[in-house]
Every structure is written in C-alpha cells, then in structure tokens.
Amino acid sequence: MATSALRAAATTAGRLSRSTTVVMGAESGHHVFRVKGYSRAKEIPNGRYMTLGAIDVGGHSWSLHYYPNGKTAFDAGYVSLFLSRDGGGGGISGMPATYRFGVLGRDGKPAPSFTNSVFRTEGFSTQGAYGYEKFMRREEFEKSECLKDDSFAIQCDVSVAAVEPAGNGGLAGVAPPPLPPAVVALPESDLQKDLAELLWSKLGTDVTIEVRGETFHAHKCMLAARSPEFREKFFGGSTQRKTAVAHNIQIDDMGPEVFKSMLRFMYTGTLPKMDEEAMSAMAAGLLAAADRFKLDNLKKICEEMMCERVDVGTIEISLVFSERHHCPKLKAKCLEFLNSPGNLKAIMAKDGSFDLAKKNCPTLLLEFFMKLWLEKGSGELKLLN
Numbered sequence: 271m272a273t274s275a276l277r278a279a280a281t282t283a284g285r286l287s288r289s290t291t292v293v294m295g296a297e298s299g300h301h302v303f304r305v306k307g308y309s310r311a312k313e314i315p316n317g318r319y320m321t322l323g324a325i326d327v328g329g330h331s332w333s334l335h336y337y338p339n340g341k342t343a344f345d346a347g348y349v350s351l352f353l354s355r356d357g358g359g360g361g362i363s364g365m366p367a368t369y370r371f372g373v374l375g376r377d378g379k380p381a382p383s384f385t386n387s388v389f390r391t392e393g394f395s396t397q398g399a400y401g402y403e404k405f406m407r408r409e410e411f412e413k414s415e416c417l418k419d420d421s422f423a424i425q426c427d428v429s430v431a432a433v434e435p436a437g438n439g440g441l442a443g444v445a446p447p448p449l450p451p452a453v454v455a456l457p458e459s460d461l462q463k464d465l466a467e468l469l470w471s472k473l474g475t476d477v478t479i480e481v482r483g484e485t486f487h488a489h490k491c492m493l494a495a496r497s498p499e500f501r502e503k504f505f506g507g508s509t510q511r512k513t514a515v516a517h518n519i520q521i522d523d524m525g526p527e528v529f530k531s532m533l534r535f536m537y538t539g540t541l542p543k544m545d546e547e548a549m550s551a552m553a554a555g556l557l558a559a560a561d562r563f564k565l566d567n568l569k570k571i572c573e574e575m576m577c578e579r580v581d582v583g584t585i586e587i588s589l590v591f592s593e594r595h596h597c598p599k600l601k602a603k604c605l606e607f608l609n610s611p612g613n614l615k616a617i618m619a620k621d622g623s624f625d626l627a628k629k630n631c632p633t634l635l636l637e638f639f640m641k642l643w644l645e646k647g648s649g650e651l652k653l654l655n
Contacts, residue, residue: 298429301325302374303334306421311338312408316346324356328430330365331356335399336424345403349411352401353426355394365394367430371405373416374423381416465492465537477504479519484526486533496536497563523562528555535568550579554591561595569595577603582616586624 303322305311311320316339324333337350351371372380384406394400416422468474468489475487493500503519521529531541531552544552557572559565580588580603589608592601607613617624 297328298427299325299327300425300427301334302423302425304421304423305336308338308417308420308422311336314338316340316343319350319352322424325426325428327428328367330367330394330430332367332426332428334371334424334426335401339408341403347408348404349406349408350401350403351405351424352399353394353428354399365430367394367428369400369429370427371402372425372427373406373411374425376415376418380425381414383414384411384416462538462540466534469533469537477517477519479521479529481521481524481526481529486526486529488533492537497565499563524555524559528552528559531556532559532563532565532568536565539567541571549575550584553579554587557591557595557597569597573597573600576600580604580607582613582620585613585617 301323305322314320314337317337318339319335319337319341322334322336324331326332333354333356335352335354337345337352340346340348341350341352353369353371355365355367370386372385375381386402386405411417411422472487475489477488477490477493479486479488490500490504494504495501535541541556553572553575557569557576560569560572576584576588576591576597577600580600585604585607588600589604591597592604608617
C-alpha cells in the first residue's frame, strides 16, 4: 500500500490535522502534530508509517514519521516514532541535532508516561531517520487520558547546531544548543497504601494496645518512629520498665475510635473520611490524643478543625482545650468569637453558661472579661449576673 493510501486509510474516520506552536530560540523549536482517527490508523500494517508533517528549524526541514503498529516485527503492539531531515542546510551531510517526542496530556503539556525522558543527539543525514522503535505501548496509551475523541497530539522538540561547512568538508561549531531539562516520569508512591495494609493485616505486629475493651495490634518501631511518647515507652528508661511494656499497653483515657484514627494517622499520615457530625465529635478527643503522644502534625490538623467549628455550641470545650493543650491559634479564635457582643449574649442565654470554662480555665476566662471591661466598660460584665 502506498504512503498516500495509508494516510487516506488512517484519516477516513477523522482528518489528520496539525497545529503549530513554534517557539524559536537561536536554532531550536517545537511543533505540535495533532492526529485524528487513531482507531482507523491502527489498520496500517506493521512496518508501514504515516508522515505527520514537517517543521523548519535551523534552515532544515524535519519530518515526523508515525508507525501505528511499530516499525519492525519486534515492535508490534507499540507505536514507533522517527524524525528525519529532508534537506537544506547548505549540503551538510551529517547535521547534528537534538530531539525529543512527547504525547500531550489534557493540560497541554507532555505527559511524563509518554515522553522520552532524555534528549537524543544524532548526526542527521538526508538518507535515514532517528527515533524510538518502542516509543509507547498501545495498550497503555489507549487507557490513558491522552487519547480523547479518538485523537491525540505529539510534541516534537528539535534543537539544531548553528554550523557552517569547514574548509575540508567537515563541520565547525557542531555542539547543539541545550534544550530544557527533560521531564522524568516518577511513579506514584504506594507507601501510604502499603503501610495501611501492614497495619490492618496485623502482619509482623509485636505489641497489643487495649483501649477501653478494644484491642489494637501495631508495630513498636513504627509507633516509636512517629511518637516520642511511644519511643520513650518502648526504648527508654530501665530494662525492667521496657520489659514490662514490651508487648501490652493499656490506654483508658480515650475512646477506641479516637485511638483508631490516631493509629491510622501514625501509619499513613491521613485521617479516615468522616461526615461533618463525626468530625466535630472527634476533633477535640483527637487533639488531646495528639498532644499526649506528641504528634505535632496531627495536633495542628485537629486545632485547625476545631477553629473551623467554633460556635455557640462548641465555644466552651474549644476554650478549655485551647488552654489545656496549648493551642494558641484555637485560643485566639475563641477569644475573637467571644469578643462579638451578639455571640457573648447567645452564650450567656444558655443554662450553665461558662460552667465548664470556669472550672477548667478560670484564669483565661477572667483575663477575657477583664480585657472586655477595660475596652468596653462594665456594661458587658452585667451579662454575668
């Protein structure tokens, strides 16, 4: 089948289209080739190609060749891409040039999974082509978001050396100008998922923790690495003490759900998904747990959650916890809320208003009302009567 016939077969379902965005440096540029009718192009036999188009860079014409089913029998199941120099350049026989191919993602940038991660430099003659036999596996590409509406786009970056023929027929100044650093595709980390599986599978656990009748299994090294409190409990102090807590721990000052969420955070750095009601109910207890076991990041997260939920119903517990667990941001949020006359009156209208705060943080409450009296006069203090 002739090349023109192959192009016609590949574009029956949708025209082959090209759009150019050429950003020229001294001797470099890139071109975006847009290919429509991917499914129909797959009918082209192995070893046959379509020329997607040409780009002029550095006084030379460069063509991109697309093999939908691979260039050789060893490449079946892959897309092959090759670049050739068509002529020009004053008769230079071996034109040094650097190139890279990349399939564009939905954001219009080369997708790391379908971009060769390094630039190749070749001495291009007009008799051959250079590129990648196994540029991308078709099966993987067809599952990606790069293929949309049976079309995709390929960006070709080319950098050409500014050269002149030397007196002896060789080349002078053949080093090509540098192109931008290559994008290296890094796989998404599975560490979080793997550590969660390690926790809930109980594989290799060496300590049990009893929390109000519910038993949890964990790994001492993980707990010690995440919490200074557990580190001291397991590996600090006397040998006799370490032996006593070597395998079993009893915790009675928090609920099982709070401890379970804290344990998950220690392994994965994340909290379980909860609705608003459950999150509001757990935030204070989780903050207390984080403070006890010196989990600073979790404490900051819980403090932020409590700040977002300060209202007439939560103000007292928030005020108490801000003082008890040394949370300056939460304390400032509570005092800001109380400083509004409307909020203060709504709180005072409740039965037993400020009883919890009077019992647990009387000094803080006194400081607030003294400041209120100094700023606004004794009228506000009559609310306490």
